[in-house]
Amino acid sequence: MLVFLALVTASLASAHPPSEPFEGHEVFRVQVEDENHLDVIRELASNYQIDFWKPDSVIQVQARSIVDFSVKAEDCVAVEDLLKQNKLQYEVLISNLRNEMEAQFDTWSRAAGHSYTKYNDWETIEAWTQQVANENPDLVSRSVIGTTFEGRPMYLLKVGKAKPNKPAIFMDCGFHAREWISPAFCQWFVREAVRTYGQEIHMTELLDELDFYVLPVVNIDGYVYTWTKDRMWRKTRSTQAGTSCVGTDPNRNFAAGWCEVGASTNPCSDTYCGPAPESEKETKALADFIRNNLSSIKAYLTFHSYSQMLLYPYSYTYNLPKNNVELNSLAKAAVKELASLHGTKYTYGPGASTIYLAAGGSDDWAYDQGIKYAFTFELRDRGRHGFLLPESQIRATCEETMLAVKLMAAYVLEHLY
Numbered sequence: 001m002l003v004f005l006a007l008v009t010a011s012l013a014s015a016h017p018p019s020e021p022f023e024g025h026e027v028f029r030v031q032v033e034d035e036n037h038l039d040v041i042r043e044l045a046s047n048y049q050i051d052f053w054k055p056d057s058v059i060q061v062q063a064r065s066i067v068d069f070s071v072k073a074e075d076c077v078a079v080e081d082l083l084k085q086n087k088l089q090y091e092v093l094i095s096n097l098r099n100e101m102e103a104q105f106d107t108w109s110r111a112a113g114h115s116y117t118k119y120n121d122w123e124t125i126e127a128w129t130q131q132v133a134n135e136n137p138d139l140v141s142r143s144v145i146g147t148t149f150e151g152r153p154m155y156l157l158k159v160g161k162a163k164p165n166k167p168a169i170f171m172d173c174g175f176h177a178r179e180w181i182s183p184a185f186c187q188w189f190v191r192e193a194v195r196t197y198g199q200e201i202h203m204t205e206l207l208d209e210l211d212f213y214v215l216p217v218v219n220i221d222g223y224v225y226t227w228t229k230d231r232m233w234r235k236t237r238s239t240q241a242g243t244s245c246v247g248t249d250p251n252r253n254f255a256a257g258w259c260e261v262g263a264s265t266n267p268c269s270d271t272y273c274g275p276a277p278e279s280e281k282e283t284k285a286l287a288d289f290i291r292n293n294l295s296s297i298k299a300y301l302t303f304h305s306y307s308q309m310l311l312y313p314y315s316y317t318y319n320l321p322k323n324n325v326e327l328n329s330l331a332k333a334a335v336k337e338l339a340s341l342h343g344t345k346y347t348y349g350p351g352a353s354t355i356y357l358a359a360g361g362s363d364d365w366a367y368d369q370g371i372k373y374a375f376t377f378e379l380r381d382r383g384r385h386g387f388l389l390p391e392s393q394i395r396a397t398c399e400e401t402m403l404a405v406k407l408m409a410a411y412v413l414e415h416l417y
């Protein structure tokens with residue numbers, strides 16, 4: 001009997017990413033006031049295995065900012081001592097990463113199959129793309145825009161009522177593997193579209209007049225890796241000669257000030273820009289699709305986490321985009337609409353000044369291709385759970401984000417160009 005139970009437990013648990021390696025890891029939030037503090041953070045990063053959560057890497061840490069990072073169990077005491085000695089103010093956001101990792105799931109044992117209010121693994125999402133297209137043939141069609149480094153097909157869903165010469169909005173999720181709430185939103189969007197078409201007047205108009213291209217997971221290989229090997233993986237899974245380090249940051253891999261600021265040329269870095277722009281099969285496939293459909297694509301929306309921010313170009317320079325005033329007022333209206341449901345507060349503005357300088361991002365690239373409305377969402381939360389947002393928050397997060405997206409889509413429809 002005991003053996004039987006052990007087997008059952010093992011088979012249920014195997015559906016989740018291994019959490020044991022994160023036993024005792026802590027996530028710190030540190031106030032970086034000045035250059036001296038900055039040196040302390042750099043020292044920590046070079047002496048210990050620090051995983052930066054926000055910003056994305058040590059090179060982006062600035063004075064007068066807040067830094068979130070996780071520390072391995074065996075280094076926690078030393079890190080804390082160093083912070084205290086140098087009088088840096090800090091708090092422990094997560095006291096045991098393993099517990100937090102397990103707590104993101106509503107229940108440890110799960111029924112098989114797709115759910116919009118749970119995190120789905122890639123196999124389940126892949127089957128869902130087929131199913132949602134089959135069940136809604138007049139609204140959803142599925143195509144493949146490329147294959148990943150490991151050979152997985154990249155599915156794109158086109159959502160909208162058939163009509164010639166429609167303008168389109170391109171949306172993608174799952175650039176960074178560990179930001180699980182992002183793919184959950186893309187799935188939710190498609191569900192809401194097919195569920196409310198013909199019932200709700202605004203969605204019906206949007207789908208009659210616009211097509212939405214939805215790429216549910218950009219970095220599929222990375223996403224699979226977060227389910228099977230390392231929940232905290234961020235990059236792609238590409239390998240190259242001359243280094244044993246794996247992966248490129250797909251959101252530093254676009255030809256928009258490529259690798260000039262806020263990105264690393266070190267293949268071992270979490271913000272590695274890759275050997276060349278669009279070196280990754282995933283970013284190349286995405287960019288090719290947008291280039292081939294530039295005449296119809298009027299807006300580009302990309303979904304990340306966490307921070308609760310709505311960002312627009314530029315991130316690779318402090319220069320403001322031409323229609324900065326318009327983008328600012330649209331972002332303002334969108335975050336107000338988002339907050340109306342659950343009171344969730346977002347900040348907004350150009351990426352460089354609102355979050356940090358980062359070159360090679362897809363939103364800047366899309367904007368420079370001529371797509372006037374290009375936005376990056378940083379979804380919930382602000383760091384309490386970080387990348388490990390509990391499943392119990394999927395519904396509320398997606399509902400409020402839908403409001404913002406619908407408002408932005410309606411605006412784009414009224415301002416076609």
Ligand SMILES: [Zn+2]
Pocket residue numbers: 175176179251304305
């Ligand atoms: Zn991201």
